Amino acid sequence: MQQCNRSQKIAICTVGLPARGKTYISRKLNRYFNWLGYKSRVFINGNYRREICGTECNSLFFDPHNEEAQKARSDCAKMALQDLIQFLKNGGDIGILDGTNITKERRHQIESDLKSSFNGIQTLWIESICNDSKVIQNNIRLTKINNPDYCNMDSEQATIDFLNRIKMYEQIYKTITDDEDLSYIKTINVGADIIVHQVYGFLLSKVVSFIMNLHTYPRPIYLSRHGESQYNVDDRVGGDSDLSELGEMYADKLADFFNQEFSTKEIKNEIIFLTSTMRRAVHTSDVVAQKLEIQPLQLKTLDEINVGICDGMTYTEIAQKFPNDFQERKINKLGYRYPRGESYLDLISRIEPVIFEIERSRQPVMIIAHQAILRCLYAYFHQNEIPEVPTLDIPLHCVIKLTPAAYFCDEKRVLINPQTGEITIKEEYVQEFIRSKSKQKSFIDL
Numbered sequence: 001m002q003q004c005n006r007s008q009k010i011a012i013c014t015v016g017l018p019a020r021g022k023t024y025i026s027r028k029l030n031r032y033f034n035w036l037g038y039k040s041r042v043f044i045n046g047n048y049r050r051e052i053c054g055t056e057c058n059s060l061f062f063d064p065h066n067e068e069a070q071k072a073r074s075d076c077a078k079m080a081l082q083d084l085i086q087f088l089k090n091g092g093d094i095g096i097l098d099g100t101n102i103t104k105e106r107r108h109q110i111e112s113d114l115k116s117s118f119n120g121i122q123t124l125w126i127e128s129i130c131n132d133s134k135v136i137q138n139n140i141r142l143t144k145i146n147n148p149d150y151c152n153m154d155s156e157q158a159t160i161d162f163l164n165r166i167k168m169y170e171q172i173y174k175t176i177t178d179d180e181d182l183s184y185i186k187t188i189n190v191g192a193d194i195i196v197h198q199v200y201g202f203l204l205s206k207v208v209s210f211i212m213n214l215h216t217y218p219r220p221i222y223l224s225r226h227g228e229s230q231y232n233v234d235d236r237v238g239g240d241s242d243l244s245e246l247g248e249m250y251a252d253k254l255a256d257f258f259n260q261e262f263s264t265k266e267i268k269n270e271i272i273f274l275t276s277t278m279r280r281a282v283h284t285s286d287v288v289a290q291k292l293e294i295q296p297l298q299l300k301t302l303d304e305i306n307v308g309i310c311d312g313m314t315y316t317e318i319a320q321k322f323p324n325d326f327q328e329r330k331i332n333k334l335g336y337r338y339p340r341g342e343s344y345l346d347l348i349s350r351i352e353p354v355i356f357e358i359e360r361s362r363q364p365v366m367i368i369a370h371q372a373i374l375r376c377l378y379a380y381f382h383q384n385e386i387p388e389v390p391t392l393d394i395p396l397h398c399v400i401k402l403t404p405a406a407y408f409c410d411e412k413r414v415l416i417n418p419q420t421g422e423i424t425i426k427e428e429y430v431q432e433f434i435r436s437k438s439k440q441k442s443f444i445d446l
Contacts (some may be wrong), residue, residue, distance in 0.1 A: 008122060009088045010203065011114050013097040015107070015127035015176060017169050018162065019139040021190065022128050024406050025211065026098040032210055035380045036352070037345060038093040038203075043084045045099035046147075048076040055148045059164035064172045081110060085117045094203075101125075102173040104180060111182065124204050125184040126211070127176050132189050135216075142406055191215055213360040216406060221358060221381070222258075222366045223374050223400040227251045227418065229280040232396065237318070238304070238311035242279045249418035250397045251284045255291035257399065257416060257423070258366070268292045270363040274354070276302035276370060285368045296368070301351055304370035308341025333390035344390050347376050355380055374400075381409050 012029065014022040026042045033040035049057070053072050061069045077099055084095035101107055107125065114121050130136055140162055141155075150158035176184050178197060185208060186195040196208055227247025231239045243251065262268045273296040275285040285296040310318050310325075319326040322339070329336040337343035342350075351373060358365050358377075367377070375392040378384070381402050384392065394400070399414040415424040 008120055009092075009118050010094045010122045010124070011084065011088070011097065012094065012124045012126060012207075013101055013107075013110060014099060015101045015125055015184075016129060017100065017102065017173060018166050019136050019143075020128040020130045021139065021187075021216070022100075022126075023098055023143075024216070025126060025128060025187070025214065026096045027407065028214060029207065029210070030096055031380065031383050032355075033094050034383070034386065035355075036348065037386055039091060040094040040096065041084075041087055041092060042096045042098055043080045043087075045073075045077045045080050045097070048080045049073055050148055052076050052079075055151065057149065059161050059168060062165045062168040064168060077106070081113060085114070088118065088121075100169060102169060104174050104177075107176070107180060107182065122201060122204060123183060124199065124207065125176060125182050127184060127186045129175070129186060129188045130190065135190060138216075139406075185211060187211055187214075209356065210359070213356050215359075215362060217362045218403060218405060219362060220364050221402040221404070222261075222364070223377060223394070223402070224254060224284075224366075224368050224398065225371055225374060225394060225396050226278075226280040226284040226368060227254070228396055231312075235314050236312055237315070238307035238313075240279050243283050246418050247280065247284070248287075250416065251287035253416050253418055253421045254284065254368075254399070255288045256421065257414065258288055259291050262292065262364070265293075267364070268294055272357070272361050272363055272365045273297065274299055274302060274357075274366070275368045276300070276304070276373070278303055278370070281368055281370065288366075288368065299354070301354055302367070302369045302373055305344070305347055305372040306338065306341040308338035310338050310341065334387050344372065344376065347372055348386075348389075351376055378402075382411075 012026075014026060016022050023044065026044070030040050030042045049072075053061070053069075053076070057069075060066065062073075064070060080099065081097060084097055088095050097110070101110065111123060114123055140159055150161070153161070176182060176186065181198075183198045183200070183204070184195075185197075185199065186193075188194070191212065191214055194208075194212055199205065199208055227243045227250035229239075229247055230241040230244050231237070232247075233244050262271065271292070271294055273285070273289065273294055275281045275296045275298055277298045277300050281302070282298065285298075289296050307313075310322070313321070315326075325336075325339065334344050337346065354367075354377070367374070369377075371394050372390075374394045375389050378392055378394060378400065379386070379389045381404060395415075397416050397418055399416065401412040401414065403410040411427070413426040415426065417423075
């Protein structure tokens with residue numbers, strides 16, 4: 001985990017009209033923080049409102065002149081904030097309050113409650129502004145009409161009602177201004193413009209960079225380990241061995257697969273092709289690159305985990321020579337650091353710039369690297385719990401195709417037989433569904 005002042009709590013609060021991507025940003029940040037090893041959670045006002053007031057609330061419920069509904073929504077928002085505060089008091093590092101928070105009065109009250117609850121808490125406000133009607137309509141189509149508020153309504157009626165709900169909010173919406181003395185980021189039209197005001201500190205500065213790279217354009221991400229290496233055959237760790245005969249066969253078949261996957265020269269030229277500097281990955285990538293007539297970018301950042309003084313050993317030899325280390329690794333594979341080497345937590349810090357590059361890209365991304373590296377990347381996109389990272393299944397001779405969307409990540413695994421070229425496809429639809437929890441706990445909104 002990257003170092004910063006862990007005793008200082010951080011609260012991030014969203015601002016903006018409905019269907020502006022606030023929940024998308026909140027979920028992305030929450031995933032990023034948890035992947036880095038921080039204890040982070042999202043608290044969504046809308047979930048509290050549905051839990052307390054029910055799901056059949058039409059647009060009139062959001063009329064600012066409807067005093068009874070206004071009070072009910074305000075009470076739900078206060079519950080969300082109190083749960084966030086309690087989460088931070090109970091050991092959480094970062095709480096994310098996902099709500100509209102469109103009035104100065106509401107923002108002032110939230111800021112006041114947070115500062116009175118913690119000494120020196122850092123607060124950051126993220127306002128998402130969007131004036132692009134196509135983006136708004138797309139957000140409504142992809143997410144809002146499928147949420148529990150509209151489960152008993154057809155899509156056309158749901159869209160009309162939601163647009164009316166937005167009009168209710170527009171009556172009282174006030175954008176953040178400098179005189180509120182808040183630390184804030186404004187992202188306009190899905191990152192076309194970014195405004196940053198009074199944002200300081202290690203982690204919040206990283207948040208600025210992270211948000212600057214976010215977008216909603218769909219594109220595939222291909223992950224593959226190098227072909228089988230000689231050290232894979234010998235069951236040795238580390239090293240810089242070249243491909244085995246079977247590994248060379250896989251490189252050829254992998255090249256054929258990608259050549260079919262990217263059918264035109266124009267598409268091939270758009271590919272962001274990343275690999276490591278190690279011979280087994282370079283050899284595999286060179287075969288693919290030659291077939292596609294493109295050039296991979298070799299990054300030392302993508303080199304396999306450094307096993308230190310255990311380099312070139314089998315696990316049996318490690319157990320014999322370093323029994324204490326061998327046992328420690330079995331107990332805590334995530335945090336265990338090889339003597340003069342790295343741990344999985346070190347890897348996550350090392351490959352963070354690659355995550356930024358992938359998030360920034362709007363073209364297909366292809367990465368040929370190593371098991372530990374791909375485990376860390378895969379965990380980010382599928383939001384695996386960080387202790388799961390060292391045990392994720394990233395087999396040899398398999399292409400994992402990920403297609404991130406707003407609230408889920410579509411996955412397809414392509415198993416390639418290196419000898420025959422036979423392809424077996426396994427598709428998995430991975431999505432975080434709304435889970436039923438008590439009103440004292442938050443869950444992610446779709």
